[in-house]
Amino acid sequence: MSAARGLAMVVGLAVLGGATIAGVYAPPDGLITLVLLLAIGLVQLALAHTIAAHRAALGSLRRQFQVGLALAIGVSLAGIGAVALAMFVSPHDALVLGLMLVFSAALGAYSASLLAAGVLGDVRSVQGAVKAVGEGRLDVSARTTASDELAELAHAANEAASILAVREAERDAAWKAHRDLIAAVSHDLRTPLTSLRLLSEAIEDEVAGPDERTRYLGEISNQIGSLGHLVDDLFELSRLEAGDIEWTMAQVELDELVGEAVETLQPQARAKGIKLLSTVPAGTAPARANPERLQRVLFNLLQNAIRHTPTDGSVWVLAESAGDHVELEIADSGEGIDASDRERVFEPFFRGARSRAGEGAGLGLAISRAIVEAHGGRIWLAESTSGTRVRLSLPTAGV
Known part of the structure; x- marks a missing residue:
């Protein structure tokens, strides 16, 4: 909530409270109530925005929650004291009112802590899953105990991990296909190249006679043709898989x-x-x-x-x-x-x-x-x- 909206809320509630007291008792009492409510509200509003602006210095969510609760109780007790002094409330009544406020605040803090524990547990679950993904473990899943914004965040984190797992599997498959392709090409090139080397050495060393040389040259031509077909097929396949197609349908x-x-x-x-x-x-x-x-x-x-x-x-x-x-x-x-x-x-x-x-x-x-x-x-x-x-x-x- 912005400071302007918070200020408008405080002024509106203070005016409503002062008008209520003025209508029930007397206008002077209503005016005193308005001033006290404005003072209490403005102090608490200023402190709340100051704490919100320095959340990083407070540390964990649990500590932020504790500081916020202490602020609410402290300012409320100070307000009761101010009311007791300004409106001549007896010390006995002010003490009883203060004890009731502390008692209610304690029960409220206990109830809120139960909810906060669940929220913190969900936060830690999402945090653990994100850390695991960052470490390269994609078989994790963040689980939450409610259907709220944290559950949506956990679902998004789980979906991201699943997508990363699929991408990693595709990458591994692509690398394997790449390695297999290199191995297959190497294998298919080795045989004709070996034959070409042996045939050319036989011709160079003049080991073969004229008839054999003619036959060897024919075999060399066949092997070169096979290599040419292999290169042409590889080129065509690579163009097809890359989508480099300019055909007339x-x-x-x-x-x-x-x-x-x-x-x-x-x-x-x-x-x-x-x-x-x-x-x-x-x-x-x-x-x-x-x-x-x-x-x-x-x-x-x-x-x-x-x-x-x-x-x-x-x-x-x-x-x-x-x-x-x-x-x-x-x-x-x-x-x-x-x-x-x-x-x-x-x-x-x-x-x-x-x-x-x-x-x-x-x-x-x-x-x-x-x-x-x-x-x-x-x-x-x-x-x-x-x-x-x-x-x-x-x-x-x-x-």
Whole structure:
């Protein structure tokens, strides 16, 4: 409360008290009462504001409460003495009145101390939780015994600790992913670099004959091509995850897109004795997508399915409308994916227990997921009793 509002309260109560006494007894008594009340009120108001301005020097909340209570009782007793002298109240009556005031004040102090103990306990609980968070312990919770402002403060502190815990978990996960990425890149670079070093040393030392040199140069070219593809994939994935996307969206007819992908990969499927089939029902809604990027996803998924399907197996593509989205499914009759690997197959460089060495850097599914999500869609593994079913959902062109 401001000093001006406190002064207005004191003057108003003093005038009300003086008017009451004047009406009951006599105007002179009312005037004396007004003066006494103003004197007592102004002294207490001045002392209260002085104490409030120097709270820091008093220390704990308990001590502040004790000083405030002592001020109220002391000024009230002084007021009783002044009334006794000014209005010729007998010493006996003044003493009895003073004792009653002290007795009432003691009971009031006891009642207030019970409330203060609860308040101080809540303050210490919040204080302890905040200190624990400052020390790095985020599994703490501030508990209070009432539904008041301190409870709101405790709730805010608990929410802050929870948010910090989530952020810390995300940071740890990001650091782990960063370390795993560096380890995976290092692993995928080591093999081709080692091969390049050995092949180049063989050529430099003239150990190999002309025919072998020609073969070694071909292998060097293949290894350089693999390194180039790895760098290109890493660059594309980093751009996708950073949101650095400048694509032109268009209405994509899925029967044409699927047909082109299947026709392009038919020779690869036939070479392994695999049937590559597709089904796009008439009337399937067109997707809103970038044709080249969506084709990249389809190629990644189909090549992965062909790679993991044995001879005489089948790979098929299905497209269908699903409300305001259109869904694509790429399924195969291969060995499937272990249950323990299903949640991680779309992570960069992840190779499950059934993956085969030398079949790419493990970025195809990660890039596919990033492209699909950049289109506002999603990609997931569907349940399957045999083989693998990868489904993706994209907004239709009308959305």
